[in-house]
Amino acid sequence: MSSSIQMCDLKGQYLKIKKEIDASIQEVIDSTAFIKGKEVNLFQEELASYLGVKHVIGCANGTDALQIALMALGLKPGDEVITPDFTFIATVEVIALLGMIPVIVDVDADNFTIDPKKLENAITPKTRAIIPVHLFGQCANMEEIQSIAKKHNIFVIEDTAQATGANYKFKNGNIKKAGTIGDIGTTSFFPSKNLGCFGDGGALFTNDDALADEIKSISNHGMKIRYYHDKIGVNSRLDTIQAAILRVKLRYLNDFNTNRTIAASIYDRFLGDCPSVKVPGRTSWSDHIFHQYTLRLIKGGRKELINHLSDKGIPSMVYYPVPLHNQKAFEIYQSKATNKLFPNTDLLCESVFSIPMHTELTEDIQKYICDTIINFLD
Ligand SMILES: *Cc1c(COP(=O)(O)O)cnc(C)c1O
DSSP, X not given: OGGGOOSSXXXXXXXXXXXXXXXHHHXXXXXXXXXXXXXXXXXXXXXXXXXXXXXXXXXXXXHXXXXXXXXXXXXXXXXXXXXXXXXXXXXXXXXXXXXXXXXXXXXXXXXXXXXXXXXXXXXXXXXXXEOOBOGGGBOOOHHHHHHHHHHHTOEEEEEOTTOTTOEEEOTTSOEEETTSSSSEEEEEOOTTSSSOOSSOOEEEEESOHHHHHHHHHHHBTTEEETTEEOSOOOBOOOOHHHHHHHHHHHHTHHHHHHHHHHHHXXXXXXXXXXXXXXXXXOOSSBOBOOSSEEEEESSOOHHHHHHHHHHTTOOOBOSOSSOGGGOXXXXXXXXXXXXXXXXXXXXXXXXXXXEOOSTTOOHHHHHHHHHHHHHHHO
């Protein structure tokens, strides 16, 4: 059994929907409309309707989506943009590439998303935007973030690369999909994401018509009319083949996310009583659709545990080993960080590890993984 365990089983998932996927790809090849084929618009419309948002605009990847979002909001070099310390590098990278100043804020140690209280302390007169990241499949506290943003007149870009399809529950009972609450939502269709394609892909979501126009134009060389370039843009499109694959996979997204949620509750059941690990915390305000199932090790010894798991044929990963505030490439921004203490991110980077999470897990495999962890630690 152990030889077959994978961190993310893309092949097993593909085999279940192979017929539909293969047909969708063949159709694009037959049409030869590889760029801007009809599937791109159809997918954008279908994803918009799934999310309950007015506009979805595809682009080449999730990092581009973040960059295009910052450009579409008209942000300028020198503007400060707030982002969490515990996340993938993409957010801070695009902020810096555009000449803006990334301001890094610590996260909550239980749900791993940006801490709204620390966020408010990081706001200065130069702050123009906040990029909360809905990490590992669970939304940041958007209700508090939105109210802080409104108070200070700051844009909110939701990075929903790891949480496509998660529901956000407002205190008044309203429910919205991740990425449809702030000014712009961005996502990635990297193959291992909850909604993944067979290569690179990404998208932006917004309810604002003017912003949607801006996003479309910027992602297509800054033009609205062909060969008339009003703005400096980029070339960032979602390929037709990827859109065709995504149309098929979108129809299964709820099932896929349910499979992940069930797998997570099975892990909880097996590991919940183990004193040496802490199972992922859930918030009152968001679904958790488990892009990753991330445990915290209470007493250290992570390297030894990971090696032991690997010997037993169990893959695991550390997302993320280095806080953004310690990344070498971003050293120059450290003196500009208003809040220089990041105790929670420091703790998480030293103690987290993620175990296999995907749509094809079985209880047998999960039991083997958990028994192996418990036997080693206890
Ligand atoms: C994957 C990811 C991205 C980047 O997406 P790409 O499509 O790989 O560019 C951005 N933010 C987060 C949180 C991600 O997980």
